[in-house]
Amino acid sequence: MTISEIFNKMDWGTAPENDKNAKAWLKENGNKFGHFINGNFIDAKNHFKTKNPANNQFLAKIAVGSKADVNLAVKSAATAQNKWAQIGGHARARYLYAIARLLQKHSRLFAVLETIDNGKPIRESRDIDIPLAIRHFYYHAGAAQLMDDNLPTYEPVGICGQIIPWNFPLLMLSWKIAPAIAMGNTVILKPAEYTSLTALLFAQICIEAGIPKGVINIVTGDGTTGSLITKHKSINKIAFTGSTEVGRKIRFETAGTGKSLTLELGGKSPYIVFDDADVDSAIEGLVDSIWFNQGQVCCAGSRLLIHETIANQFYKKLKLRMKRLRIGNPLDKSIDMGAIVDSKQLSLISRLVKENAHEGNLFQPDIEMPTKGSYYPPTLITEMEPSASLMQEEIFGPVLVSTTFRTPKEAIALANNSRYGLAASIWTENINLALDIAPKIECGVVWINSVNQFDAAAGFGGRRESGFGREGGAEGLLAYVKPKAKTAELKKQKRYKRSTTKANTLGSLDKTLKLYIGGKQVRPDSGYSKAVFGPKGFITHIGDGNRKDIRNAVEAAHKAGNWSKTSGHLKAQILYYLAENLDKRGSEFIDNIILSTGATKEAAKSEVETSISRLFYYAAWADKFDGAIHDVPIRGVTLAMNEPLGVVGVICPEENPLLGLVSLAAPLIAMGNTCVLIPSVSSPNIAANFYQVLETSDVPAGVLNIITGEEEAFVKTLSEHHDIAAIWYFGAGNNSGEIERFSTTSLKRTWVNNNKTRDWHSNGQGKEFLNNATDVKNIWIPYGE
Ligand code: NDP
Secondary structure, three states: OOHHHHHHHOOOOOOEOOOHHHHHHHHHOOOEEOEEEOOEEEOOOOEEEEEOOOOOOEEEEEEOOOHHHHHHHHHHHHHHHHHHHHOHHHHHHHHHHHHHHHHHHOHHHHHHHHHHHHOOOHHHHHHHHHHHHHHHHHHHHHHHHOHHHHOOOEEEOOEEEEEOOOOOHHHHHHHHHHHHHHOOOEEEEEOOOOOOHHHHHHHHHHHHOOOOOOOEEEOOOOHHHHHHHHOOOOOOEEEEEOOHHHHHHHHHHHOOOOOEEEEEOOOOOEEEEOOOOOHHHHHHHHHHHHOHHHHOOOOOOOEEEEEHHHHHHHHHHHHHHHHOOOEOOOOEOOOOEOOOOOHHHHHHHHHHHHHHHHHOEEEOOOOOOOOOOOOOOOEEEEOOOOOOHHHHOOOOOOEEEEEEEOOHHHHHHHHOOOOOOOEEEEEOOOHHHHHHHHHHOOOOEEEEOOOOOOOOOOOEOOOHHHEEOOEOHHHHHHHHEEEOOOOOEOOOOOOOOOOOOOOOOOOOOOOEEOEEEOOEEEOOOOOOEEEEEEOOEEEEEEEOOOHHHHHHHHHHHHHOHHHHHOOHHHHHHHHHHHHHHHHHOHHHHHHHHHHHHOOOHHHHHHHHHHHHHHHHHHHHHHOOOOOEEEOOOOOEEEEEEEEEOOEEEEEOOOOOHHHHHHHHHHHHHHOOOEEEEEOOOOOOHHHHHHHHHHHOOOOOOOOEEEOOOOOHHHHHHHHHOOOOOEEEEOOOOOOHHHHHHHOOOOOOEEEEOOOEOOOOOOOOOOHHHHHHOEEEEEEEEEOOO
């Protein structure tokens, strides 16, 4: 036999990992587990079975969390929370460090257990999942240590309910638990039904690390248990990773409860290959993108967008590579793809492909497939229409769908043609092109000439129906803290009515103040206007806006989208100019505030002066709130860019009609957003005075649109509007819950007052506003050696 023949025939031998220790651990525990509550394992009434999807072998019985179990876990978390926060950052850092060390010590047991429970290749659990989970605890030990330095004005949120999926069981656990406990919160975590084992081994690590009782509680179970957690009245925060469908349910259920919420949901991430890409690297990247973890990855590059000129050559090479993928026993160290998590998930993938493969050209390589267990072959479907269902729906399996593009502009349009916005991968040897495309894709993570890179130092999370909030990095910590400011119940402002006294119009001619849309004063669509009264009687008439005016304003705000590309310097100049012009008309505003609200001269003067200073404040930030560079352990860096959200709907407070408006509009426009703003319902005339200032201050048309009218008329339209990216609510009615509920369909980001007061003078500015006005996009770029 010649050397060439040997090379041609040479096959990979098997290299099985021994699962003896994992099986012994299961046996030691009687192949049966209870919940981990208040530092102890407690038994449960009902159990379900978990099995190895690679061979259907029974592994263990897992407890089903009941209402009583969840109540007990919440009680123990509540009892532990204050003390855990009080022990300080350094003490917490030591506990997190101890967890990291112990995870490292038992890393192989974790890896094997993960693989037999989930079906993922041992190569992945050993080299990716477990090391990243450990890294999370190390990183967040540091975050705990530095909390007082980095977040001095914040405190823990309290008790966190955390619900995780089955695709990265221990990794998702670490993404949730590490930042939460680092920031002084206590947690109740529910692992996914299919994959609870590593969470239970983790619970034993917590005992070994001496984690104070009640700080970490793990309640196993199914969706019903999850729902008991999300609905629990005493839980302050819910962090969820999973399907968009369940994410929506949770958004709806938590609406109006005052719970803070972060959602990391599905995706259909574009994988864009330009004709000047290093094709071999891009093909290897695809293996790590869509066949990593059998494609059961929320950020999998499952939509291949390929430059038309190289498409045929690329597909040819890709198919060749697919023929070489090895599928089989996940414990075999030399296989590429393991088992799908469960036969139900396998049926779902099979059905989706079977019913929709006719939308394109299906390719499945003729490779050896295991005869037992849940396996699905690597699949490619080319020549798809952008609107084809498989181009739009998350399959959550090893199925890559593809189409071609001709120009970068078309690539961007195709990439953004999705209801999701989680991640994107860009392949080109042209750095200008890559960095031109990266900001234009609506998503939370971009990988340049790489894919599926993760690290504790870099934030992860999406936009649109991929959810909101970030996990990891400095930005991820914000999900687990709240500002220290004290608040009280918001009381209704005094509303002045016609009957109060006679008319007083500052001596000017009577005129109706219009709406302000697209830089123009326009009459309301309804053709109605309303009288505005102050303590001394009638002041003026004001346009009564309706949902059509909102739609026009949203359209105008989108047309002004280039504002997001305006330099920080220019935005600052315009904000300074606004301040200057407000200052010039200061005495007029003082008189109007007195007339409208009955404020003392001193209070009105202070409101105007603080508004001017606030405009200066955000002018100052406009070119300084510029993101960060995360130090990630790869040959590269991660740019954490603070991007504007887009069009933001704002309902202003009733009190402080000028200062409230300025405090909300200024940070938003300083960060490049455009706004549709509903001013104070009782003194909307102040906003009408303000748009006259806007008109003289070079604020481009459509950047700030002002619609006056009754708050109740706008809540639904603004919250449901699919072209509004986020909504801020500090209004007069008790509409926080309604806003959150109505935003369920579009899954927009919301920031609401929960009917609590805010002192707009002393607590109306700061990074809290800037953070809420931006989304962090993490862009991974090659850098250095
Ligand atoms: P789910 O969203 O149903 O489950 C995620 C987690 O939420 C699990 O722990 C689940 O429990 C729990 N859960 C289910 N229903 C509720 C509820 N009403 N209230 C609170 N918690 C609940 O995802 P699945 O695991 O069922 O997978 C379904 C699809 O979701 C997949 O095909 C895939 O498309 C997508 N998915 C997306 C993920 C992502 O990271 N983006 C991750 C996993 C799945 P239990 O395990 O018992 O059902």
